[in-house]
Amino acid sequence: MRSTFHIAVATLLTCVAAGCGNLENAPFRVGTVHGQLTESDPAVAMVSLVEQPGVSSHVDADGHFTLRDVPSGPAELFIVATSEKAARVQVQVPGGQSVRVRPVEPTPAGFFDLRVKTTNGFRLPATEVSVEGTPFQRLLLDAQGRLRVGPLPDGCYAVSVTAIGFPRTQTEACAGPGERKELKVDLEVDASLLEQGCQEHGCEEGLVCAPNKKCLECFGNGHCPGGLTCRGNRCEGSGPLCAPCTGDWQCAPDTHCEVLPEGNAACVARCTPGAGAPPPSQDTRDDRATQCAPGFTCQSDRCLPDAANFAGCHALRRMDAPCTDDASCHELGLLSGRCVSGACTVPCATDRDCPGSRRCVTSSVGDVCQVGT
Numbered sequence: 108m109r110s111t112f113h114i115a116v117a118t119l120l121t122c123v124a125a126g127c128g129n130l131e132n133a134p135f136r137v138g139t140v141h142g143q144l145t146e147s148d149p150a151v152a153m154v155s156l157v158e159q160p161g162v163s164s165h166v167d168a169d170g171h172f173t174l175r176d177v178p179s180g181p182a183e184l185f186i187v188a189t190s191e192k193a194a195r196v197q198v199q200v201p202g203g204q205s206v207r208v209r210p211v212e213p214t215p216a217g218f219f220d221l222r223v224k225t226t227n228g229f230r231l232p233a234t235e236v237s238v239e240g241t242p243f244q245r246l247l248l249d250a251q252g253r254l255r256v257g258p259l260p261d262g263c264y265a266v267s268v269t270a271i272g273f274p275r276t277q278t279e280a281c282a283g284p285g286e287r288k289e290l291k292v293d294l295e296v297d298a299s300l301l302e303q304g305c306q307e308h309g310c311e312e313g314l315v316c317a318p319n320k321k322c323l324e325c326f327g328n329g330h331c332p333g334g335l336t337c338r339g340n341r342c343e344g345s346g347p348l349c350a351p352c353t354g355d356w357q358c359a360p361d362t363h364c365e366v367l368p369e370g371n372a373a374c375v376a377r378c379t380p381g382a383g384a385p386p387p388s389q390d391t392r393d394d395r396a397t398q399c400a401p402g403f404t405c406q407s408d409r410c411l412p413d414a415a416n417f418a419g420c421h422a423l424r425r426m427d428a429p430c431t432d433d434a435s436c437h438e439l440g441l442l443s444g445r446c447v448s449g450a451c452t453v454p455c456a457t458d459r460d461c462p463g464s465r466r467c468v469t470s471s472v473g474d475v476c477q478v479g480t
Contacts, residue, residue, distance in 0.1 A: 192213035465477055
């Protein structure tokens with residue numbers, strides 16, 4: 108009996124020394140990575156392994172992290188430090204041992220502003236977005252098909268989009284430090300969905316379902332905003348500055364349709380930096396490209412609503428919105444808004460501070476912009 112035991116032990120020791128069998132080698136196939144972030148927010152901070160996001164670790168209040176079961180050999184850490192900072196770190200992991208990386212100083216992160224649409228205007232079903240090889244997996248788009256993905260460390264990524272009835276779509280993009288990059292993805296509609304048409308699936312916002320089962324911008328003037336006419340299944344007209352638009356055909360002469368920093372497209376005019384509204388006596392027919400209309404100032408070579416009063420074109424369009432107090436106007440983006448006679452307006456010094464047909468008039472709360480009588 109004793110001799111049998113000795114034989115078994117000798118066999119086991121020989122096998123360990125020779126490195127045979129999967130069980131004996133397993134501890135030497137992985138290692139542990141320790142580190143510390145010089146800046147972190149425990150509420151969002153995490154560390155994972157590039158291409159293996161399931162290997163991850165939380166970050167404690169002091170910025171320390173421990174990543175276990177990391178395959179031995181060269182590896183790369185994917186680090187989210189705060190809502191605005193991130194990092195990627197190369198590391199060599201010894202099998203069966205621990206390694207400590209130098210203190211990691213996060214840098215400004217990049218973001219992908221994703222906009223997903225269907226090629227024929229059908230309403231987008233529940234859609235998931237994943238950034239391959241990172242913890243950002245199966246993220247849901249909002250009702251308009253938009254999603255901001257990040258914070259992402261400086262690098263290039265494959266972004267996949269999946270939706271019921273559509274083939275999986277993948278695109279590649281790079282995010283630099285502090286960069287906000289817009290990604291537009293068009294999903295090709297499956298043949299079976301095309302046969303059913305928009306009467307079954309509906310249309311995305313801004314389109315209507317026509318009798319031929321196609322999603323169109325319009326097939327009658329009633330589908331167009333005020334002042335626009337349906338021509339060739341699209342709404343055309345001559346919209347004023349800041350009017351919502353889908354193309355130049357909806358903007359007045361000498362203006363064009365452009366996506367603004369606030370995220371929506373509107374009619375804008377070009378200008379020369381430093382050029383404001385011209386004096387009333389000046390003939391502006393030859394200066395349209397360099398001068399801005401009353402209520403607008405030249406910002407990044409574009410005539411945009413005066414930033415002292417408006418948070419953008421969407422805020423300017425809320426002039427005259429119903430209100431109960433000044434705070435309700437501020438919530439609409441009228442930064443210095445006043446609630447006068449139950450409607451939102453902004454303060455002014457002269458008529459040049461007032462957009463459109465409004466004039467600077469005296470009220471109970473001081474001089475404000477109101478429609479002239």
